Amino acid sequence: MNEELNELILDLEGVAPRKMFGMDGYACGRKSFGGWWEDKLVLKLPPADHARTMELPGAEAFDPMGGRPMREWVVLPDMESDEVLKLAEVAKHYVKADDD
Numbered sequence: 519m520n521e522e523l524n525e526l527i528l529d530l531e532g533v534a535p536r537k538m539f540g541m542d543g544y545a546c547g548r549k550s551f552g553g554w555w556e557d558k559l560v561l562k563l564p565p566a567d568h569a570r571t572m573e574l575p576g577a578e579a580f581d582p583m584g585g586r587p588m589r590e591w592v593v594l595p596d597m598e599s600d601e602v603l604k605l606a607e608v609a610k611h612y613v614k615a616d617d618d
Contacts, residue, residue, distance in 0.1 A: 519542065519554040519557060520557075520559070522599070523559070523602060524542070524554070526599060526603055527544055527552070527606050528544070530603070530606060530610060532546050532547070532610065532614070533545070533546060534546075536550055536553075538550045538553055539553070539555070541553045541554050541555050542554050544606070544610075545613075546610045546611075546613055546614045547613070547614055549613035550562070550613070551606075551609040551610050551612065551613040552606060552609050555580065555582060555593065558594065559593075559594045559602065560580045560591050560592065560594065561591065561592060561594060561605055561606060561608075561609040562590045562591050562609050562612065563590060563591075563608060563609055563612065564608065564612045565590075567605065567608050567612075568590055568592055571592050571605065572592055574594075574595050574597075575595060576595025576596060577592055577593065577594060577595045578592070578593045579592065579593070580593050
């Protein structure tokens with residue numbers, strides 16, 4: 519886990535820490551939107567953002583069980599912190615809209 523990035527995400531408005539799938543994660547309201555899997559950040563993204571992110575070199579579908587990737591979740595490649603924070607905001611708003 520990148521501790522600096524973890525703190526930046528936790529500092530986003532409305533974000534709370536939450537365990538999910540046995541990993542340290544993030545929630546907005548009752549919904550999880552991201553977390554750390556094998557030292558990589560995974561986020562739940564809306565379809566257009568998911569598709570764009572999957573095109574980045576090193577991005578991959580989040581498949582914690584093997585053989586059945588989670589549809590909206592993506593393992594982020596190495597990225598600049600500001601770009602990761604933008605995607606974390608997108609993920610946060612995506613689950614929040616679904617929670618309303």
